[in-house]
Amino acid sequence: MRHSLTLTIGPARFRIGSAWKEPIARLRALYAAYPQEEGVADFTVRLEPAGVGRRWWRPSVRIAGDHMLPDALPMALRHGLLAAEMGMNLQMALGWRRxxxxxxxxxxxxxxxxxxxxxxxxxxxxxxxxxxxxxxxxxxxxxxxxxxxxxxxxxxxxLVSLKNASVAAMRVEVVDGARFGPLMRGTPKGDIAHLVxxxxxxxxxxxxxxxxxxxxxxxxxxxxxxxxxxxxxxxxxxxxxxxxxxxxxxxxxxxxxxxxxxxxxxxxxxxxxxxxxxxxxxxxxxx
Amino acid sequence: MGEPAIWCRCNEGEILLRQIDGLMLAYHRPSGLTHMLASPLPEIWGALDAEPVSAETLLERLSAHYDLGKNALAELTAHLEELAALGLIRERACATA
The missing domain is CATH 3.90.228.20 (Phosphoenolpyruvate Carboxykinase; domain 3)
Incomplete structure (x- = not known):
């Protein structure tokens, strides 16, 4: 894919590819403290355009990868970071055996x-x-x-996935604003912000x-x-x-x-x- | 009239048993299913062995340890059928196995 990142979280290594630059850039920054060297990945996650032309026109992300939910609805590109996180969770949930x-x-x-x-x-x-x-x-x-x-x-x-009221609660607790990802409003799970x-x-x-x-x-x-x-x-x-x-x-x-x-x-x-x-x-x- | 059913647990290698809190957990290897057995099923299981026995004989064994009611034989037969349906014991066919 055009943009990609290899990321190790605990015992699992993910290769995340995206048709768009932004979700990968966000991931790279928020996961800066995690190993990002290339290597054989346990799972692949792909953020693909949901249809022809949807990379540009009303950009819409379909989560793909080694394990997929065929009926999963595409998400708006502004929620691309959430899509990447959901994609990694999905790989673990459906594919992890160790x-x-x-x-x-x-x-x-x-x-x-x-x-x-x-x-x-x-x-x-x-x-x-x-x-x-x-x-x-x-x-x-x-x-x-x-x-x-x-x-x-x-x-x-x-990353910790904070939802709705938890976002404000953790902003009181964590003074370093750089540890927060963007606030994504109106996602399928409500308002979400990620915390490093x-x-x-x-x-x-x-x-x-x-x-x-x-x-x-x-x-x-x-x-x-x-x-x-x-x-x-x-x-x-x-x-x-x-x-x-x-x-x-x-x-x-x-x-x-x-x-x-x-x-x-x-x-x-x-x-x-x-x-x-x-x-x-x-x-x-x-x- | 058909022959009376006889029962045994001659498929023990297919089952992995563990105790928790007075319940019996049974992992059935052929199906990959986990069953949680509450009383009286663990007691019935414990009274069976690899030698096939009739429900009447099994009832005698259980009666030595438990105070069983009037409908005990019918209830015991129903429980045996339930265990057999789960694959945890076998009916007659195992007698010649």
Missing amino acids: HLLIHASSVEKDGRALVMTGESGSGKSTLAALLGERGWRFMGDEFALIDLADGKVHPFPR PPAAATARMGEAAAPALLLFPRYGFARDIRPVGQGEAFMRLTQASTNYVALGEAGFETLHRFVTGVPALAVDYESGEEALELIDALWADLS
């Missing part, structure tokens, strides 16, 4: 990982981003990669951590903490995994080890500060 992949955020402290999973809007991304600014190592806001051999969580610290993770997240993105606590956060409900049984955790994590079925027996063993070795709690909260306070208290109880 780890059990859980749709979850994760952070690390003292060599142990906190994993948070939940529906869109649960706050797992924002909480991981907040914790990443408050003494925890940010490991990822989208996928937790569980090692099939030893059960450790491997980082996948791509703290330097420690990239510098240590090869370091896995043993999982110590699994949370199912839920934003917008009165403060509450409930234990989650192993059976429920197993069932919910199979639903939150994009490759559990594809991994077969290895996925079964890995998930069994995870739910029997990691305590799980459902946490309801009404504000980010309240959640951080709860998490600090729960983490202190663990040790």
Whole structure:
């Protein structure tokens, strides 16, 4: 393609091609701290014109690559950065086989990982981003990669995808404006801005951590903490995994080890500060 | 009248079992499906072995450990059929395997 970039995030290397210059330039700048040397990529993502002439006339981006959703709707070029991020997520979700992949955020402290999973809007991304600014190592806001051999969580610290009210919340937390990507209004997921993770997240993105606590956060409900049984955790994590079925027996063993070795709690909260306070208290109880 | 069904778990190599919180997780290798079994299915599974037995014999085994009600045989047969449908046990055909 006319413009391209090779990018390593955690254990995965992507080659991203684009018919337009801008999305690649944005990616190159926002991922400046990540390895960008050429090499054999695990996945290819292509941002293509959605039809004849659509490179110029009402430019519209179709996300293509090794793994594709044939019915996915094209996106406006002004949302090209989001399209590239979605393309990378799609490759991981549909093609990654080296780890059990859980749709979850994760952070690390003292060599142990906190994993948070939940529906869109649960706050797992924002909480991981907040914790990443408050003494925890940010490991990822989208996928937790569980090692099939030893059960450790491997980082996948791509840009944090902040949605709607989270954008303003993180602007208060992060004073360095250069860490924010452009605010993209009216995307299919609402208003979105990307945040570059703290330097420690990239510098240590090869370091896995043993999982110590699994949370199912839920934003917008009165403060509450409930234990989650192993059976429920197993069932919910199979639903939150994009490759559990594809991994077969290895996925079964890995998930069994995870739910029997990691305590799980459902946490309801009404504000980010309240959640951080709860998490600090729960983490202190663990040790 | 057909012969009464007999049951066994003579396909154990096809199944991987793990315990969680009093539930039994069963990974069925041929299908790649995971099943979560709640009581009484783990108990029924535990009372079976590789030797085929009738539901009546199995009921006697279970009755030694559990207080079973009046409709126990019908309920047990339904559960056996359920386990067989999942591929976790086998019916008669395994007797000659």
